[in-house]
């Protein structure tokens with residue numbers, strides 16, 4: 191399956207993941223610690239936003255080799271890795287085992303899948319696809335289903351099923367994606383900005399632009415950006431294209447648009463469709479993902495290839511093998 195085809199099947203991915211990952215018997219614990227990198231790690235950011243917004247257990251996101259010291263047998267550690275072979279996530283999972291934390295593994299297989307099976311840990315299965323970012327809906331729903339069932343995130347399975355409808359690649363979503371891609375094709379650094387819990391979406395779209403379109407992009411969030419970033423805008427007038435992620439439910443976007451106008455910055459407003467927070471971040475993820483693939487086409491690059499990331503991953507593995515070898 192091609193990259194674009196996989197994105198166009200996100201609704202199907204979400205519904206299959208929901209169906210297949212019920213009844214895993216996950217224990218919620220006192221807090222949820224989500225470990226993962228890149229296209230898998232973003233699931234942690236989305237979960238943290240959901241729990242901040244809707245309630246549930248506190249969610250901490252770890253994009254690192256080590257777990258926080260306070261993690262213990264009352265914590266639920268969720269190791270998310272599409273490939274199951276990401277060293278940072280494998281390392282956190284090993285620590286979770288040592289600390290006797292409650293555990294959930296979300297993966298399509300790899301070393302993580304094998305270890306979890308050997309230990310008898312619950313495994314939420316992610317479907318195989320061309321890349322982690324292309325099976326986002328499977329990753330997110332495979333993580334959400336058991337956590338929702340365990341009461342760790344205050345969202346019902348029914349609500350998850352309903353929200354998946356916005357992942358249908360409608361004519362409107364495709365039109366929005368095309369228009370966003372064109373508005374950001376001028377070669378400037380694309381700055382995704384969002385307010386509050388929508389910041390996770392800005393991070394996701396920045397990553398999508400980096401990986402699919404090979405485009406320079408960054409993510410900034412309100413209200414914090416009003417206390418630092420904004421001061422640099424007049425000097426970045428020729429360098430940035432601002433993308434304002436607008437859920438239409440808080441007043442910050444017009445404030446931001448005003449500031450961008452004063453600084454002479456090019457800006458584009460992406461109105462997030464949907465009837466709930468969850469629907470709006472899902473819809474924004476789809477439109478941003480499709481826009482990044484369209485931008486790849488406009489820039490003449492292959493959205494599926496990520497050679498620099500592959501090389502980095504290989505080097506980290508080598509380095510760790512050497513360190514572990516030296517430690518005996």
Ligand code: F6R
Nearest residue numbers: 228229230271272273276322323
């Ligand atoms: C996204 C992508 C990377 C990986 C990251 C972690 O498509 O390829 O961002 O997600 O390198 O790898 P996994 O997800 O396999 O743990």
